[in-house]
Amino acid sequence: MMHRRHFLRSAGVTLGLPFFESLGRAAAAPAPPSRFAFIYTPNGYCQSALLPRTLPAGLGPLPSTPTLGPLAQVKDHVTLITGLDRQFVPGTGVHAQCGSCWLSSSPPQESLDGGFPTNTTLDHILARQVGQETVLPSLELSTNDFADNKETKYYECISWYGPGYAANAEKNPRAVFQRLFGRGQGGPARSILDAVLDSARSLQKRLGGDDRAKLAEYLESVRATEQRIQRAEAAARRLRKPPLPEPAGIPEKRGDYLRLMADLFVHAFQNDLTRVATLMIDPERWDSPRMYHDLFDKPQNHHVLTHTSGTEAREKLVQIDRFHMEFYAHVVQRLSQSGLLESTTLVMGSGISDGDKHDYTDLQVLIAGGGWRRGHLHYEGRRPLANLWLTLAQSTGLPLERFADSTATLGELAG
Incomplete structure (x- = not known):
């Protein structure tokens, strides 16, 4: 920064002069670029443990509930939004639309992909705006390590280039590392x-x-x-040494797997290799038992648990939901420690609210960072989920007037 006294000394002037705004503007540090990360959890949440019985409309403090307990350590950075809706389009599986259309830009009446309203998802729309100068426009990740392909792409893809064209997510941390930090053999x-x-x-x-x-x-x-290619080569010269060791593959423990994938996209943000990332924690429905290490002594079927009555099933669902909240809190802390949180909007949510009822109404979405208002924002009269996506898109300067079936932006969210 050019201080006024330095300016006067260099000019040989000793009397006082007014502050020159142009010097202040020239010295101001450029604003950090906007970054976005979207984390998807399948099959909804156990509603009775997630939210209190009464929800006052408007903006209030973050609720203290069994499921949200792990967020206490990051509550000053987090916003919970409730009362958002999506419209289910009959003719396709109820779970198939949950993830595949969570970030979709299709209005519900547009079924451009057979019976599915898939279209270009928000992450790719944002990438066109904020990712033009990075090595990768966007980064699509998944921690679905199931070897069986029991379901179609509509159950395990949240990122779509366009109707019917899914952006297949990378599941192996080693492959992600090599894509981000691998060394080429030189260009032509x-x-x-x-x-x-x-x-x-x-x-x-x-x-x-x-x-x-x-x-x-x-x-x-x-x-x-x-x-x-030129940006990738420049990044390789700039980085010289990767910021973390190359992973051997998929970690054995579930929590380690999730945290490693998150660390990879955080490092990608830190080194400006990309500014948009998606992470699908698990696919929708997919009736394969999953081992949640340090929670249970044997694998659990998350989808089946959502359709099982009784105290034992409910307690297991709450433990799984808390496990995902702990992971979200970890990512918030990583972004904060890296100095990226205020310029990064970190989103986590599911395409249905109640996994047993397959309810597309009253969806819950968590947002951290990004300069948004903090606390619990509840819409009693309900709002389209697309209103939130429109709000995020417009925050980057995109001149969008509508997004899917949006009706307005969420003005209460702006800081």
């Missing part, structure tokens, strides 16, 4: 664009107007690819 001596330009110029003379436009679009995509 000539520009990729230069290599095709001569042929393109001669070809262009023989093409009609529509084909020339297609060729120009192709060349632009080649240039964009080349720029990504």
Whole structure:
């Protein structure tokens, strides 16, 4: 920063002068880029342990409940939003739409993918706005290590490029590490664009107007690819040494697996390799028992538990929900320790509220960081979930007036 006294001394002037705003503006540090991470938990939450019986409308303190207990240590950074709805489109499985359409930009009446209202999801819309200068526009992760493929992509993909085109998530931490921090063997001596330009110029003379436009679009995509390569090479030179050891593979313990994947996207944010990430903790429905280490002595079927009555099943569901809340609190702390929390919006939620009733109404969403207001924001008259997604999109400067079936932004959320 150029201090006024330094400016006066360098100019040989000893009398007082007014503060020059232009010097202050020139010295101001640039605002950090916006970052977004979305964590998805399947099959809803045990509602009786998640929320108190009465929920006052508006903004209040974060409730103290058995499920939310692990968030006490980060409550000053967290917002719980309740009373958000999505519309289920009949004709497809109730669980299949939970995750695949959680971040979707399709209005419910648009079934562009067979009977599914899938479309470009919010993470990719945000990536086009905030991820143009990073090595990776976005990073799609999953901690679904089930070897059996009992369900379709609609149950295990929350990130979609467009209707029917899922962004398949990487499940192996080692592969993620190599993608982020791996060393290439050096790029080509000539520009990729230069290599095709001569042929393109001669070809262009023989093409009609529509084909020339297609060729120009192709060349632009080649240039964009080349720029990504150049950024990756620059990042490799800048990093020199990866910020963490290369993982051997998928950790044995469930908690270690989740935390390692979160650490990978936090490091990617720290090194500006990407600014948008999604993490699917587990797929919807998928009736395969899951081992929750240090919680139970044998694997548990989360989906079946949501449809099982009795105290034992309820207590197990609450333990699993708390396990996910502890993980969320860990990620909040990691972002805070890295100095990234205020510039990162960290979201966690599920596509249904009650896993037994398959209820698409009164969804609960957690948000940390990002400069949003803190506490518990409850909408008694209900709001579309898309209102929240529109609010996040507009915070980046995107000139969107609507997102899916949104009706307005959540003005109460803005800090």
